[in-house]
Amino acid sequence: MKPYNPPTCPFCGRVIAKPTYLPIGFSDLEAGICECGSVYVCDVTGFNRGTAFVEALLIACAGDWDLAWNLEYNEDYKEIWIENYDLSSHSIMPSSEKKRGVLCFLRLVDEIREAKELKLKKLLDKSNKEKEIPKVEKRKLSKEEIKDLIEKKEISLLIAYHIAEPLNLNILQKLLYYPEITFRKKAIVALGEIAKVLVNIYPEKVLELLKRLLYASADSAASAWGSLEAVGEIIGNTEERFSIFVKNLLAFMNYPEYRPYVLYALYRIAEKNPQTLKQHSYLKLLNYLEDSSPEIQGLILKIFEKLNSKEILSYLNSLDPEKDFEFFNYETFSLEKVFLKELIENIKKEG
16 A cells, blocks of 8 residues: 655655644644744644644744734744644545644744744753653652652652642742751752743642742741742743742832842842843842842842843942852852952953
8 A cells, every 4th residue: 555645844845743742831732843943733623723823823932922913924924734634644645535634834934933943942842851750649748758859859759749739839838938048948949940840731830829929928027038039939940931920029129128038039030030030120129239238238239240230330339348248059058158349349340
């Protein structure tokens, strides 16, 4: 029997791989990406073409809804439909054997496609890493079990248990208020790693947690120990997904007792996800430099250093370079003494 023809990309002529599910957070239909950068989505019924088109457009835009809805056909992208496709055999069937399946091919113009290429690659890399996460039974862990996993740096296993049972987030949240600073910071960092994966599977659970953390912080100064820093860690690990909550963090700067926690949260965002912080009114932090403690001044300096923001240069001469503060180093998970003089010199050198 003569073999059926595998489908080829209408934009470049290459034979394409069989569409599959892309676990990147916004793809529900079988899809694929050609080597030339075109995106293709399969509608096995032939009746959900609108959904297939939206999926293809959203994948091509790397999940950027605002961009997707503002693109113009023929101007910003081209779409081509391949009829009579059979997913099970990954073939274009002859006209004598009617199949309802269709493939929607979509290709953005080079300028837009290249701008989104890196973001899409990161999403696909994330999905591949998620495949390495072990399978575990669905159950709620105890505080001691989660604490033990954090101490042993069993982050993949910790992520796996949260994927299997997202309610484990509630248990982990309680460890954000652990009295010993080193473990508290470890719990915060672990939560950020969990959120990085969980946001692509249960985004609503991560959103609920963010809201709970902000509400908890507003209840009392004591509860802000780990909650505000955890908000920053989540924002820093999820790109622009929850960038809207940066303004909530900045609002807590109005209260002196919250400032160290807010600044550590913003520092981690500046370190991991600087563009997200730059989209917000971070320059208001300059208002807190004068007459503040060396810790507050030092943290603000570190944030502006990470952002490579020149606006702080004119404020440096008003600071006492001989002052020092204890800074928590996230690489060594320990406190270290830092002199303002070192930070000032680094910023002036980069400026």
